[in-house]
Amino acid sequence: MGYVRSPRTDSDLIGIWYHVASESGSVEVATCPVKSIALAMDRNRRDTMPSSSGLLAHSAMFSPAPQTPSPSSGKKKVIYDQDHRGPLSTDTVATLMLLQADNIDLLGICTVSCDMWAKQETAYALRLLEIMGRPEIPVFMGAQEPLLNTKAEAQMRYEMFGSRSLGNEGYLGCFAKDAPGRDQLTPLPPPYNLFAQIKAQPEPAADFIIRTIRANPNEVTMYCGGPMTNLALAVMLAPDIVPITKEVIFMGGGIHHSTSSVNVYFDAEAAKIGFRAGFPKFTLVTTDLAEEVHMQDDGKVDDIVDHAHPPIADLFREYEQKPQRANPQRKSFRMPDEMMAAHTIDSSIFTGYDEMFIDIVTHDDGHYGDTSFWDANWKDEGGELAGQNNPSLKAGRVQVLNGIDKKRFRELFADLMTRPIKIK
Amino acid sequence: MSTTRREFIKTVGAAIATSQILPEATTMGAGPTPLQSAPKRKVIYDQDNSGPFGTDILGTLMMLQADNVDLLGITLVTGDAWMKQEMAYTLRLLEMMGRTEIPVYPGAEFPMLNTKEEWQLRQQLYGGHRLDPWMGAFNRANGGPNEIKPLPLPPPYERLADIKPQQEHAARFIIQAVRENPGQVTIYAGGPLTNLALAIALAPDIVSKVPEVVIMGTGFHEFTNTFNIFFDPESGRKVLRAAWPKCSIVTVDLAEEIHEGDELAPGRRMIEEIAARAQSPISDLFRLYAIEPLKKNPTLNFFRMADEMIAAQVIDPSLFTKSESMYVDICTTPGPRYGDAMFWPKNWQEIPDAEKHAVSAADRRVFVNPRQFYLGPPPSAGLVNVLQEIDHARFKKLFVDLMTKPISKA
Numbered sequence: 001m002g003y004v005r006s007p008r009t010d011s012d013l014i015g016i017w018y019h020v021a022s023e024s025g026s027v028e029v030a031t032c033p034v035k036s037i038a039l040a041m042d043r044n045r046r047d048t049m050p051s052s053s054g055l056l057a058h059s060a061m062f063s064p065a066p067q068t069p070s071p072s073s074g075k076k077k078v079i080y081d082q083d084h085r086g087p088l089s090t091d092t093v094a095t096l097m098l099l100q101a102d103n104i105d106l107l108g109i110c111t112v113s114c115d116m117w118a119k120q121e122t123a124y125a126l127r128l129l130e131i132m133g134r135p136e137i138p139v140f141m142g143a144q145e146p147l148l149n150t151k152a153e154a155q156m157r158y159e160m161f162g163s164r165s166l167g168n169e170g171y172l173g174c175f176a177k178d179a180p181g182r183d184q185l186t187p188l189p190p191p192y193n194l195f196a197q198i199k200a201q202p203e204p205a206a207d208f209i210i211r212t213i214r215a216n217p218n219e220v221t222m223y224c225g226g227p228m229t230n231l232a233l234a235v236m237l238a239p240d241i242v243p244i245t246k247e248v249i250f251m252g253g254g255i256h257h258s259t260s261s262v263n264v265y266f267d268a269e270a271a272k273i274g275f276r277a278g279f280p281k282f283t284l285v286t287t288d289l290a291e292e293v294h295m296q297d298d299g300k301v302d303d304i305v306d307h308a309h310p311p312i313a314d315l316f317r318e319y320e321q322k323p324q325r326a327n328p329q330r331k332s333f334r335m336p337d338e339m340m341a342a343h344t345i346d347s348s349i350f351t352g353y354d355e356m357f358i359d360i361v362t363h364d365d366g367h368y369g370d371t372s373f374w375d376a377n378w379k380d381e382g383g384e385l386a387g388q389n390n391p392s393l394k395a396g397r398v399q400v401l402n403g404i405d406k407k408r409f410r411e412l413f414a415d416l417m418t419r420p421i422k423i424k
Numbered sequence: 425m426s427t428t429r430r431e432f433i434k435t436v437g438a439a440i441a442t443s444q445i446l447p448e449a450t451t452m453g454a455g456p457t458p459l460q461s462a463p464k465r466k467v468i469y470d471q472d473n474s475g476p477f478g479t480d481i482l483g484t485l486m487m488l489q490a491d492n493v494d495l496l497g498i499t500l501v502t503g504d505a506w507m508k509q510e511m512a513y514t515l516r517l518l519e520m521m522g523r524t525e526i527p528v529y530p531g532a533e534f535p536m537l538n539t540k541e542e543w544q545l546r547q548q549l550y551g552g553h554r555l556d557p558w559m560g561a562f563n564r565a566n567g568g569p570n571e572i573k574p575l576p577l578p579p580p581y582e583r584l585a586d587i588k589p590q591q592e593h594a595a596r597f598i599i600q601a602v603r604e605n606p607g608q609v610t611i612y613a614g615g616p617l618t619n620l621a622l623a624i625a626l627a628p629d630i631v632s633k634v635p636e637v638v639i640m641g642t643g644f645h646e647f648t649n650t651f652n653i654f655f656d657p658e659s660g661r662k663v664l665r666a667a668w669p670k671c672s673i674v675t676v677d678l679a680e681e682i683h684e685g686d687e688l689a690p691g692r693r694m695i696e697e698i699a700a701r702a703q704s705p706i707s708d709l710f711r712l713y714a715i716e717p718l719k720k721n722p723t724l725n726f727f728r729m730a731d732e733m734i735a736a737q738v739i740d741p742s743l744f745t746k747s748e749s750m751y752v753d754i755c756t757t758p759g760p761r762y763g764d765a766m767f768w769p770k771n772w773q774e775i776p777d778a779e780k781h782a783v784s785a786a787d788r789r790v791f792v793n794p795r796q797f798y799l800g801p802p803p804s805a806g807l808v809n810v811l812q813e814i815d816h817a818r819f820k821k822l823f824v825d826l827m828t829k830p831i832s833k834a
Contacts, residue, residue, distance in 0.1 A: 147536070147625060148662055148756065152803040204626045207596070233625055236532060236618070237593050269658055269756075272537055362537065362658075363757045393541050 083114035083226030086124030088319035094337035110205035126196035142205030146267030161366030253371035265369025275396035290336035351403035357391035472503025472615030475513030477713035483731030499594030515585035531594030535656030621659035642765035654763025685726030751801035
């Protein structure tokens, strides 16, 4: 990483966040000194993010939506939004981690098309909950298509401009040429065996996200392991949820390994909306960091197969150990979603983060879905970073995780996978 | 539905044809016209309802006054003004018109991606796109999205409404209403297409269940870049690309043909006719916002009748005498053509070369942009029904009739 520094604060920019929070009525903080960029950002936030307290002035016209706070469990409340590829993948393994963690209150699973079509992912998610004995967790099928991107255009861009990921990954997920159709359901292999008896909720994922965040202000962590389509729809429908979301964790984008990744370039418009919205805390796992950990090196697959309980042991035997033994040269995937899950469960595993600005290119060309990063401390007058480029006018602010304690990650991962299957 | 639609067109056409010529004509609803027995058309009215007067409000008044329209609900979207300010006008307008039973739903407060500051920068970078750089809610004179200004209406109308908006979001109402009445709900879209884009993103199944969407925006000659689209190009692209059974478009080229200040008969303007004969509050609005300004400035340039035309397409599609099936797409690359509309004729492969070369920019009704003439549409372009000709006399008569008939009751 080119930006390895300990986290620091920038009073100008922190001031913006406090200002936003106080607009929402949730935090009362004196406004910090505001300089040029802060002014620009301030305008940005005020224009793009209406506050719920704005409604106070017009309460005669707009009455607030009814809220039913759920009882506090002392656990971290998480909405798990995922392009849930089965039978086993970084998506599924992250799901297993969150299901097995004691400190997580999984409020619901939302699916979104990307690695697979949302319908097939939903089938996998429902059945996974059944075989894990957790049918009480509600599943919401989310966006079946990106906001604007289409399979035909993705294919043509790929052909015309080439793939922008390094490492020979021209990956288009369910937009791949030979991928099944959007509404096609293929049978689930062992140990899933059948389609689930339990059903997905009728509510769209975006509506569930809005309802849940409003009912639990400042308590809900949004885990976004796929494209941000559901989150973007929720923000467009209900901008008031932005300042009362505790944290968004997203996997995608990159500075060195690749400037984009499928979660962004599958739905670049949604990513732009999500990053720019102005969430109080937005944590990013880039492909750069995710590349540091791979399942074959760090997943301890044999140990998991030997010590895990079914169905986790079955899943790893079938879909990691067997392919690995059949082809010792096989390069297993990096562990991006597992990293997000680890951050959700125990953020102290990560050794630091860079405060940065991020924006997304939505030009319909070879750069569709590219991420641009700028150091949040770009002004740093007289300091070591002085003279950096300025961020784009509407760039969003993110905390880019820049280091992981691999030993502790491996321990957490092995522990979660091998402990007895958690029941409610 | 197609049979019903045909019958509907026939009935309405007959009603118009048999009614008398202005100014002797009374009202559309008076007398036993075939119109009264025709089934009402269920309509969701999606609008950037900027008050106190103007094309948005006049479109609303037409829908409220039309006997053959069953207005299921009004959904609002930020465009010409901020959504909350539009809400204040809409609720009060319904109270003034005595139509408080019509539910009003708050919709999108912001475009999908576009922002005021980036728009201003684009204008500086690439130059202006049109003759009158209208920025709607982004105009400098407008406050923020949460600011509601007092209504500049004549007493006793000036206060804020007592009735309240619905709590449900416009997009959810659209989804629910269409699912409950499959194949029956026409959607009038007079503003940026943000609410519709949200609705079809959340519920793609509704697309095939809407018999017709009527959209104001895009153009060939006047501008290729029109407010309702370039305020939110991403939503425009999403909605125009969707496979609606029928999507009718009034372009600015067509809308420019008729202006609010035009004459009904020599020496007699539509607005004068209405101000003289309409009932209150319609007469008040016309006096205050059309006649008075005209007295002060006799050369006043009145606005084109954009939303009035899409209201006409809902109320009486037989007014449109020519239309063309075309492919359309919207540019969403944030460059100089951000929000531009591009058209291709449906039969682009069949047009003989000679005819291609014969296309003249002087013909205002020419149906293709010469720049794209030889090319076919991209794979994701939408197929739409571009309205190209309107019967001026009948349109003006419909408009004046609706404005001057007794105020419709629920």
